[in-house]
Amino acid sequence: NAGVTQTPKFQVLKTGQSMTLQCAQDMNHEYMSWYRQDPGMGLRLIHYSVGAGITDQGEVPNGYNVSRSTTEDFPLRLLSAAPSQTSVYFCASSYEPGTEAFFGQGTRLTVV
């Protein structure tokens, strides 16, 4: 059972490049979220979704876009990468509020 799958696991980008971080879950969860974790810190919410076609901004949305065309997938797009976006990115899904959020393994992104 896959759970939440994130790809890629590691990525190096040059400043100004764009890319998409992929997130897929096979648990039929409605709720999905993207977080970033900077060194020595807790996770901060970037964007979230409460179902297909519904997304909203979190605490640190600038420089990122999301869409949710299916229940399974919730990609995160970096529009024009900046060194400040160097971080570890986690995707999470959950069945409903107040239940365990299942996290992917994370994507370690470095922007040079």
Place this chain on the structure above:
Amino acid sequence: AQKITQTQPGMFVQEKEAVTLDCTYDTSDQSYGLFWYKQPSSGEMIFLIYQGSYDEQNATEGRYSLNFQKARKSANLVISASQLGDSAMYFCAMREAPRAAGNKLTFGGGTRVLVKP
């Protein structure tokens, strides 16, 4: 705005002893939820325990228990009989109440625990 505070950046604990990790929160919501996650050096986020604001009993999961003091807005994690594998970062997190907010979590800064043999 919600806020989670973990005041212990790091702590040592002797193997087989119990350890308490502090977490205080700030919210004006009446309905909310509190989570604890473990992050080992490998980086994954592992769910440990959940407490709802209306739950009357403190949550327990195996060696983990949550000391929930609503009036003091604290949700401390107690790990009993520490094991070497408990060495990790521990994060306290809070969920917003409205269903429309999904399962948005606000995280504290974490506490690093190192278990000594």
